[in-house]
Amino acid sequence: MLSKKTKYAFHALTYLGKNRENKTVLIQEIASTYGISHKFLENILLELKKAGMLGSKKGKGGGYYLIKQPKDIPLSKVIRLLDGPIALLPCVSLNYYEPCEECRCEVSCGLNRVMAQVRDEMLNVLENKSLADILEKE
Amino acid sequence: MLSKKTKYAFHALTYLGKNRENKTVLIQEIASTYGISHKFLENILLELKKAGMLGSKKGKGGGYYLIKQPKDIPLSKVIRLLDGPIALLPCVSLNYYEPCEECRCEVSCGLNRVMAQVRDEMLNVLENKSLADILEKE
DNA sequence: CCTATTCCCTACAAATCTTATAGGATTTAC
DNA sequence: GTAAATCCTATAAGATTTGTAGGGAATAGG
Numbered sequence: 001m002l003s004k005k006t007k008y009a010f011h012a013l014t015y016l017g018k019n020r021e022n023k024t025v026l027i028q029e030i031a032s033t034y035g036i037s038h039k040f041l042e043n044i045l046l047e048l049k050k051a052g053m054l055g056s057k058k059g060k061g062g063g064y065y066l067i068k069q070p071k072d073i074p075l076s077k078v079i080r081l082l083d084g085p086i087a088l089l090p091c092v093s094l095n096y097y098e099p100c101e102e103c104r105c106e107v108s109c110g111l112n113r114v115m116a117q118v119r120d121e122m123l124n125v126l127e128n129k130s131l132a133d134i135l136e137k138e
Numbered sequence: 139m140l141s142k143k144t145k146y147a148f149h150a151l152t153y154l155g156k157n158r159e160n161k162t163v164l165i166q167e168i169a170s171t172y173g174i175s176h177k178f179l180e181n182i183l184l185e186l187k188k189a190g191m192l193g194s195k196k197g198k199g200g201g202y203y204l205i206k207q208p209k210d211i212p213l214s215k216v217i218r219l220l221d222g223p224i225a226l227l228p229c230v231s232l233n234y235y236e237p238c239e240e241c242r243c244e245v246s247c248g249l250n251r252v253m254a255q256v257r258d259e260m261l262n263v264l265e266n267k268s269l270a271d272i273l274e275k276e
Numbered sequence: 277c278c279t280a281t282t283c284c285c286t287a288c289a290a291a292t293c294t295t296a297t298a299g300g301a302t303t304t305a306c
Numbered sequence: 307g308t309a310a311a312t313c314c315t316a317t318a319a320g321a322t323t324t325g326t327a328g329g330g331a332a333t334a335g336g
Contacts (some may be wrong), residue, residue, distance in 0.1 A: 001223060001225070001226055001227070001228070002226045002227060003293095003294070003295085004294080004295070005294080005295080007227075007238070007249075009142070010249055014248070024284060026311080027230065027311085027312080028311095030289030037297080039296070039298080040295065040296055040297080041295060042220075042312080042313085043296095043314095045312090046313065046314080047303095049241045049312095049313095056311090056312060056313090057304080057305055057311085058302075058304055058310085058311055058312045058313080058314080059302095059306095059309085059310055059311055059312080060304070060305045060306075060309070060310045060311065061303055061304085061305065061310085061311085062303090062304070062305090062310075062311045062312065063311075063312085064312085067217075074305045084139075085139060086182060087139070088139055088140045089140060089145075090139070092289095100145070107273075109276070110152065110272030110273065110274070110275040110276045111145075111148055111272055112297085113275060114213065114263065114267050114272065117262055117263050117267075118263045118264060119170065121257060121259035121260060121262060121263055122256055122260060124259060125252065125255050125259055126252075126256060129252050129323080133248065133252060134248030134249055134252065135248065135249065137247075137248035138247070138248045138249060141322095141323070141324085142323080143323080143324080157278085158320060161296080164282080164283095165282085165283075166282095174290070175324085175326080176323060177325070177327080178324065178325055178326085180284085181285095183283090184283080184285080187283095187284095193305060194282090195283080195285090195330045195332095195333080196281085196282055196283045196331075196333055196334095197280085197281055197282055197283080197332060197333030197334050197335095197336070198280070198281045198282070198333070198334045199281085199282090199333085199334065199335095200281075200282045200283065200332090200333070200334090201282075201283085202283085217277080233320095237320070277336100278335100278336085279334100279335090280331090280333100280334090280336105281309090281332100281333080281334085281335105281336090282332085282333080282334105283331085283332080283333100284328105284329105284331070285328105285329090285330075285331095286327105286328095286329095286330105287326100287327085287328095288325105288326080288327080289312075289324100289325080289326070289327090290323100290324080290326090291307085291323080291324070291325085292321100292322080292323070292324085292326070293313105293319085293320105293321085293322075293323085294319100294320080294321070294322085295319080295320070295336105296316105296317105296318080296320085297316105297317085297318070297329090298315105298316085298317080298318090299314105299315095299316095299321085300313105300315095300329070301314075301323080302309100302310105302311100302313065302314095303309080303310100303311085303312075303313090304309100304310085304312100305308100305309090305310085305311100305328075306307100306309090306310105
């Protein structure tokens, strides 16, 4: 399941995506729209900024704004940033690979292969759908 | 990511699946094979039994054994039993549906639809692959 | 019937991860 | 200079996962 962090990130991105014209939006405005804690959301927006999806401006009249085209923000990127691996096992994660502790041999591990298949199916959707697809339906 | 509980369940099922002939196997034997705590595994095997996948026998010479054909144990069943929902959002879960808290309207929720698609792709693998597919490759 | 063995059941403790909060530092507009 | 806003780091609170404890109930073998 997606964490609240990730869901909040999608909400924020959606909100900023609807608000075109690169006008800045206050953290507080997004937080109160969705009933999210200001400070919690602050951390999330900061991560999105560091990842190059958002820009910000400090001081009076400041706030956040989308720095990319919605179509250039695949859903997988947001999930990986805030939730970590998409795969169901660390040993088949493309971005967060780790060997499984209990698993003696990946080559002969039956789970490994099936889970790699699951991962591919998930990515097939999550890499190809973007913020633009979400915006289009809201 | 799959929990340890689920991974341990797959290990145990695999072990029992290799050991054909309906001979009983001790919890302790499986636990020490994979380095799992005896008591922790005990709880897991009990759940698998209650879900109708395993049979057991008490007393001397007792233990656990597979009660179904490996092909009749889809991976999705094991995951749902021990980990809960497979979907990434509660509002698109087939077996554990709950409305999303922050989400005002599912019909217009852009995430909802994409995540339903992800769920379908995952299930397409997890419902159709079974313990038999894992055994075959080990 | 008695005993050792093994699963059954429930409760709880420990560890980890997620969620939220706090408080000040820094930048900017006016 | 001051107020407004983001930036940054640390830590607290809460939830979930993982693991432990201890006795109950059934069974095999004598």
